[in-house]
Structures are given as structure tokens and as C-alpha cells.
Amino acid sequence: MIPLSFILRSRCRAALSGCAYNYLRVNIMPAARVKNFCRSSSVHNRTIGHLLDHWSRNFENDGISEPVESIEHIVAHVMGTKKILDLVNMRERELTKEEVEKLEMLCQCRLSRMPVQYIIGEWDFRDITLNLIPPVFIPRPETEILVDIVLKQLSSTQQEKCRILEIGCGSGAISLALAHSSDKVQSVAIDVNKHACNLTRSNCKNLGLDDRLTIINAALEKDGIIKILDDTENKIEFNREEFDFIVSNPPYVPTSKLSELAPEIKIYEDLRALDGGSDGLDVIKPLLRYAAKALKTDGSLFIEVDTSHPEYIVFFTKKYSDLKLKHLHTYKDFCNNDRFVQVLKFRDV
Amino acid sequence: MLALIHGCRMNVLLRRLTVRNLFVCNDLFIFQLLNHKIKDKTFVNKLFSTSLELTIANPIVNKYLDYIMNEYKKGKHNSVLENIDLRVASHLLESRQLIIENIEALNEMIKQDPEMKKLADEEQSTYKAQLLELDNKLLDVILLNLGKQGYNDIVLEITAGVGGQEAMLFAAELFDMYLGYIYYLGFTHSIAEQDISSTGGIRHASILISGEAAFDKLKYEGGVHRVQRIPYTEKSGRVHTSTVSVAVLPQVSEIEVALDEKDLKIETKRASGAGGQHVNTTDSAVRILHIPTGIAVECQSDRSQLKNKETALTRLRTKIYEKQLNEQMASTSEMRRRQMGLGNRNEKIRTYNYNQDRITDHRISNGTLHNLKGFLQGGEALEDLQMRLQDDLQKNILLEAIKDVERSSK
Numbered sequence: 037m038i039p040l041s042f043i044l045r046s047r048c049r050a051a052l053s054g055c056a057y058n059y060l061r062v063n064i065m066p067a068a069r070v071k072n073f074c075r076s077s078s079v080h081n082r083t084i085g086h087l088l089d090h091w092s093r094n095f096e097n098d099g100i101s102e103p104v105e106s107i108e109h110i111v112a113h114v115m116g117t118k119k120i121l122d123l124v125n126m127r128e129r130e131l132t133k134e135e136v137e138k139l140e141m142l143c144q145c146r147l148s149r150m151p152v153q154y155i156i157g158e159w160d161f162r163d164i165t166l167n168l169i170p171p172v173f174i175p176r177p178e179t180e181i182l183v184d185i186v187l188k189q190l191s192s193t194q195q196e197k198c199r200i201l202e203i204g205c206g207s208g209a210i211s212l213a214l215a216h217s218s219d220k221v222q223s224v225a226i227d228v229n230k231h232a233c234n235l236t237r238s239n240c241k242n243l244g245l246d247d248r249l250t251i252i253n254a255a256l257e258k259d260g261i262i263k264i265l266d267d268t269e270n271k272i273e274f275n276r277e278e279f280d281f282i283v284s285n286p287p288y289v290p291t292s293k294l295s296e297l298a299p300e301i302k303i304y305e306d307l308r309a310l311d312g313g314s315d316g317l318d319v320i321k322p323l324l325r326y327a328a329k330a331l332k333t334d335g336s337l338f339i340e341v342d343t344s345h346p347e348y349i350v351f352f353t354k355k356y357s358d359l360k361l362k363h364l365h366t367y368k369d370f371c372n373n374d375r376f377v378q379v380l381k382f383r384d385v
Numbered sequence: 386m387l388a389l390i391h392g393c394r395m396n397v398l399l400r401r402l403t404v405r406n407l408f409v410c411n412d413l414f415i416f417q418l419l420n421h422k423i424k425d426k427t428f429v430n431k432l433f434s435t436s437l438e439l440t441i442a443n444p445i446v447n448k449y450l451d452y453i454m455n456e457y458k459k460g461k462h463n464s465v466l467e468n469i470d471l472r473v474a475s476h477l478l479e480s481r482q483l484i485i486e487n488i489e490a491l492n493e494m495i496k497q498d499p500e501m502k503k504l505a506d507e508e509q510s511t512y513k514a515q516l517l518e519l520d521n522k523l524l525d526v527i528l529l530n531l532g533k534q535g536y537n538d539i540v541l542e543i544t545a546g547v548g549g550q551e552a553m554l555f556a557a558e559l560f561d562m563y564l565g566y567i568y569y570l571g572f573t574h575s576i577a578e579q580d581i582s583s584t585g586g587i588r589h590a591s592i593l594i595s596g597e598a599a600f601d602k603l604k605y606e607g608g609v610h611r612v613q614r615i616p617y618t619e620k621s622g623r624v625h626t627s628t629v630s631v632a633v634l635p636q637v638s639e640i641e642v643a644l645d646e647k648d649l650k651i652e653t654k655r656a657s658g659a660g661g662q663h664v665n666t667t668d669s670a671v672r673i674l675h676i677p678t679g680i681a682v683e684c685q686s687d688r689s690q691l692k693n694k695e696t697a698l699t700r701l702r703t704k705i706y707e708k709q710l711n712e713q714m715a716s717t718s719e720m721r722r723r724q725m726g727l728g729n730r731n732e733k734i735r736t737y738n739y740n741q742d743r744i745t746d747h748r749i750s751n752g753t754l755h756n757l758k759g760f761l762q763g764g765e766a767l768e769d770l771q772m773r774l775q776d777d778l779q780k781n782i783l784l785e786a787i788k789d790v791e792r793s794s795k
Binding site: 101102105106109118119121122124125151152153159160161162163173174176177178180181184285287288289293297298300301305309310340342343369370371373375 | 561564575576579581651652653659660661662663664665666667668669671685686687688689690691692
């Protein structure tokens with residue numbers, strides 16, 4: 037699996053960087069097929085309507101998921117819009133030769149099962165747009181609700197400033213959406229992957245939230261201790277520091293389920309952001325242990341979890357009563373799955 | 386006046402709506418209309434087809450202006466004045482007062498000293514010219530805000546009606562016309578929903594529009610649009626008649642229609658399987674069902690599911706508001722409905738006849754235009770028609786107000 041993912045990634049990177057035609061001919065497609073798609077789409081008809089129909093058929097024949105949406109998003113990206121509904125009124129418009137070439141490169145990536153979000157290099161999360169670069173985890177819509185839950189909690193606190201730690205920030209979606217929506221938020225975000233930290237940093241800059249978020253390359257270890265990985269100037273003593281809230285969308289997919297995931301996910305996304313170990317709890321347990329130390333009294337930990345996890349978290353907090361954690365609430369996602377858990381750090385009695 | 390209307394169901398409703406700040410500018414004025422009950426039924430039915438010239442040459446208009454001036458002079462809170470922009474009108478009213486006093490003084494003088502008549506006549510004609518000019522301005526100011534609501538954020542919904550695929554194709558053409566019109570007016574829009582048929586027509590579409598007084602610019606489009614032509618699909622060359630209905634409504638805020646989370650059933654296309662990290666799709670469509678009313682809305686316009694949810698909620702609130710309003714307004718006069726731009730959803734307002742290259746708006750006399758293709762681009766031609774409809778409505782409102790004044794003075 038790893039070598040395959042490496043090949044696919046590198047060939048898409050090459051396509052994205054420009055020398056697609058040769059690359060396609062040499063590395064990916066049989067010559068006949070390259071010729072075929074060049075003839076059928078680029079030479080004769082360059083209207084958006086035609087390209088949409090042509091590529092959605094191509095994708096469908098290749099068993100690509102969401103064939104129509106995929107090409108719509110790619111065309112919208114080439115046309116410089118975020119909304120695929122805008123395309124309905126552009127069907128007659130003709131793309132330039134350069135635009136068609138770009139489109140075809142991007143479509144090749146999709147044929148290699150690259151997620152649309154990576155192909156167009158960005159996606160929306162709540163009201164912000166994030167740049168997305170493989171293999172940093174693509175934020176899922178469920179996580180928008182996690183932000184909602186934290187924001188509701190924030191608006192009910194009296195404090196003027198709220199210090200939040202995000203563990204495993206990926207592209208920065210949660211921390212940036214929080215800072216974007218509430219002036220109270222002052223956060224620290226960590227990720228074990230250096231590329232994720234860099235991506236969060238650049239997204240943070242794009243959104244003008246530099247002074248609200250500190251990003252550090254650090255790892256949460258099995259024993260619930262955070263270890264800083266790079267020599268940053270921002271020395272934060274994670275194991276002495278206190279936070280009002282800790283928020284995380286930790287990897288929670290059980291390892292046995294990884295093989296069942298769509299190729300878009302298992303080939304392109306960083307498995308460290310998905311793989312939760314045998315029961316999906318490998319990171320959740322250290323999270324609870326770290327939260328027990330680093331949360332202020334009455335502070336909360338908010339995590340996104342697998343549907344089977346809330347029950348375990350209730351059990352965990354009861355079993356390790358010395359951690360002074362209490363399972364406060366389980367929230368559902370739009371599909372009515374138990375998806376988010378709030379754990380409270382309570383006062384010494 | 387409030388004592389007068391007390392107990393009347395309709396007025397209680399209107400008062401409540403006023404409290405919620407829904408109809409800002411015209412309420413008290415309409416109270417008055419309703420109070421006096423519109424007796425002239427034929428007038429009500431022909432709301433949009435007045436042939437009466439409402440100029441100051443008309444003595445009843447003069448009488449009305451006198452009435453307004455006198456009410457203003459009394460300085461009391463009066464519902465007739467509520468509707469007029471007094472910042473502009475007050476100095477006009479004061480000047481008018483002065484001129485009339487001067488004319489009266491001259492008349493008095495002539496009576497006492499007939500020798501002065503020639504001199505006084507000259508002066509009087511100057512005053513009368515001034516008065517004429519002033520009255521014209523005053524009438525303009527009064528007409529300016531009449532029948533306008535001033536909402537900037539609206540929802541426009543297009544639904545194909547009778548006629549199957551052909552109706553859907555025409556719905557798509559109307560959709561393009563409105564996009565053209567939005568562009569022409571410099572408004573911003575986002576398409577919240579678009580349900581496209583296999584032939585490229587539109588079953589249903591919903592556009593959120595924002596722009597200065599967008600509601601006033603588009604409210605006259607609400608109603609049934611009828612198309613008469615030989616459909617592309619028709620082989621024997623027969624002309625078919627199909628319909629498309631259009632609804633235009635102001636966007637309703639959370640305060641105006643509060644929704645209870647418990648009453649909402651939210652569905653996404655991610656429903657199957659484990660969800661969360663297990664799935665990565667681009668589909669962010671959201672469908673919301675409001676259980677008590679059975680109203681369902683869908684939104685697929687944004688890449689963020691949360692944004693789609695918000696848009697869907699806005700549309701849901703608007704639909705619930707429309708439903709509530711329709712129920713409550715069952716007994717309301719047509720005039721009131723027109724004023725609010727609600728009209729009658731089922732009323733046939735316009736016909737597009739392709740064979741004759743003609744558009745006929747049924748609400749105004751001489752409402753026939755030509756050059757269908759140009760009209761469907763949604764530019765000047767549509768705006769001209771909209772202005773004429775607005776003029777007509779304003780004149781009718783004014784006419785009714787004048788009749789009221791007449792009636793009450795008898």
C-alpha cells in the first residue's frame with residue numbers, strides 16, 4: 037500500500053506542477069487513451085457544458101466516486117469560482133486552450149483517485165476557506181459542528197479571554213474557525229506532522245489570525261505527555277501549562293477498518309490523522325490523561341470520536357476517578373450518530 | 386384611531402407585525418385604508434389598471450393636498466402623514482401654507498379695494514404658478530415611498546407549473562432572465578437551490594438576492610408567468626400553453642420567525658455508513674424538514690455544510706413566514722396584499738407569446754411589449770415594466786387615500 041500511495045502521490049504532484057502530457061504518456065495511461073481523451077475533449081469542443089458531460093462520463097466509467105460533483109468542482113476551480121451552481125449558467129462558455137490543458141491535468145489527478153479538495157487545493161470549513169495540501173487531513177463537515185459546540189460554550193463563559201489548546205490541528209480548521217468566530221479565543225495548536233504545522237501556519241496568515249494562534253510541532257505521547265519536536269522559539273511548557281478548553285479531532289478509525297476506507301482517503305491522506313489503533317482509542321486515552329493535567333478546574337475537553345467511543349469514555353472517567361474528569365455530554369452529528377464528547381475537569385472535593 | 390380598530394382581528398395582526406418591525410413604512414397608512422373599508426369593489430379588482438390621471442390638475446388631488454397641509458399645520462400625530470417623508474415635505478408644506486395665505490390675503494384686499502384688482506391679479510398669478518410647482522413637488526414626495534417596503538435581502542423562487550418539460554425549459558429561461566436582471570441592477574446573489582430536469586429545464590430554483598431595495602425591484606415578478614409557444618419537443622407544430630410560478634419574499638430573520646431545534650429534521654447525503662473520518666465526500670447539501678408544518682427545504686450552494694444549513698434555515702423561515710402570513714391574511718384586502726408584494730400566488734400576471742413576439746402584463750392597461758428575446762435578457766425592458774407597475778400601484782394607493790379623505794370629510 038505504501039509504495040502505491042507514493043507513486044500515485046508523486047505522479048499527481050508532477051501533473052499539478054505542469055508537465056502533464058508527457059507524464060501521462062510515459063507513466064500513467066496507455067498512449068491510445070491519452071490520444072483518445074485529447075481528441076475527444078480538447079480539440080473539438082471546449083464549452084463548459086461539453087467538458088462537464090465528457091469528464092463526468094469518464095469518471096463514471098473509471099468508477100470514480102461523485103463523478104459529476106468532481107468535474108464540477110474542478111471546472112469551477114479553473115473558472116475561479118467556489119460555487120458549482122454558477123456553472124449552470126456558464127455551460128455555453130468556451131475555455132481557452134490553456135484552461136483546457138489545466139483542466140485535463142487536474143482530471144488526471146482525479147482519475148488517480150486524488151480527493152477533489154487536494155486537486156483544487158482548497159475547501160471551505162464553516163465560513164473560512166482553507167488551503168489544503170496532501171497528505172494533511174481534509175476537514176470533514178461533521179467537525180463544523182464540533183466548532184459550534186465549543187463556540188456555544190465560549191459564549192456562555194464570563195471570561196474575556198479563553199485559552200484553547202488544539203491537539204492534532206491538521207490544516208488548522210478547528211483553531212482557525214474558532215479564532216475567526218470569537219474574539220475571546222487565544223489558542224495554541226500542535227501537530228505531530230511538520231507539514232500540517234506549516235499548512236496551519238500559512239492558513240493562519242491568509243486569514244490574518246497570526247496574533248491569535250501559536251502553532252507548534254509537538255507530539256502527544258502514549259503516557260499523556262506532550263513532547264515538542266522542533267526547536268521553536270515559542271517555548272510552551274505543555275506539561276505545566278493550563279488551558280480553559282482542549283479541543284481535538286484525534287485519529288479514531290480502528291486500524292482494522294483502514295483497509296475499508298475509500299482509496300481517496302487511504303492513499304492520499306496522512307494515516308497518522310486517521311489510524312486510532314486497534315480500538316480507535318490510541319490517541320483518545322492519552323488525550324484524556326493530558327486533559328486531566330492541563331485543564332483548569334471547570335475547563336472542558338471537546339473531542340470528535342467514533343460512534344462506539346462515548347460509552348468507553350464514560351467508563352474511563354469512572355474507572356480513573358483520580359483524574360477528576362467527568363463525561364458531561366455526548367453530542368450527535370447531522371446523521372444522528374454520537375460524534376462529539378465533552379469531558380469536564382471538576383474541582384477537588 | 387387605535388380604539389377604532391380594536392377588536393378587529395386583522396388589525397390586531399397588523400399591529401403585532403408592526404411591533405415585530407416587519408412593515409416599517411406603510412402600516413399606519415394602511416390601517417387607515419382598512420379602517421375605512423374599501424367599499425369600491427370594482428376599484429379593488431382593477432387595482433393595477435387605473436386610467437385616472439393623478440395630477441394636480443385634478444381637483445380631488447388638490448383637496449387631498451389641502452387636507453395634508455391642514456393636518457400638518459395642526460401638528461398632531463396623524464396617520465396620513467406617517468407615510469410621507471417629512472424631512473423633505475415639511476418645508477414644502479410650510480411654503481404652500483404661506484402662499485395660500487398670501488392668495489387669501491390678496492382676495493381679501495380685492496374685495497375691499499376693487500381698484501387694486503389689476504395689480505393683485507398679477508401677483509396672484511405668480512403665486513398660483515408657484516403653488517402649481519410646489520404641489521407637483523409635494524405629490525412627487527408623497528408618491529416616492531408609497532407602496533415600498535425597502536427590504537434589501539430577498540428570496541426569489543421559481544417553480545415550473547403546468548406543462549411538464551416545456552414548463553421546466555421556460556422556468557430555466559426565466560431563471561436566466563432574473564440573473565440578467567440582478568446583474569443589470571448591480572445586485573449580488575447566490576443560488577441556494579436548483580433542481581434541473583433531464584432536458585436542461587428547471588423544476589425548481591431558489592435565488593437569494595441582496596441589493597438596495599431589492600424587494601421593491603422584484604416584488605412585481607411574483608405570480609404565474611404563462612408561456613405560449615411551440616415547444617422544442619413538439620413535432621406537430623401545435624402551440625402549447627405552460628406556466629411557471631414565481632414567488633418573491635423578503636428574507637426573514639431569526640427574530641421574526643423563531644425555529645425550535647426540536648422541530649427540525651436535518652438530513653445530509655452523508656447519512657449512510659460510519660461518517661466522520663471514515664468518509665470524504667464533496668457533497669455538502671443539506672435538507673431540512675420542519676416537522677410541524679411539513680415544509681422542507683434544501684440547499685447545496687456552498688462547500689461548507691454549515692453554510693448550507695444556514696441558507697436552508699433562512700429559506701425555511703421565509704417559507705414558514707409566507708405560510709403564516711397567507712393564513713392570517715386570508716381575510717385581508719387585495720390592496721394590502723399587493724402593498725406587501727404578496728399578491729396572489731396563483732394569479733396569472735404575464736403572458737409570453739412567442740409566435741407574436743409579445744409580452745403582455747395583465748395588471749396594467751397597455752401592458753403589451755414586443756421583442757421577447759430582449760425582454761428575457763432581464764435588462765432595461767424589465768426595469769421599465771417594473772417602474773410602470775410601481776407607478777400604477779402608487780397611484781392607486783394614493784387614489785384610495787384621496788377617496789378616503791373625501792369620504793371622511795363628507
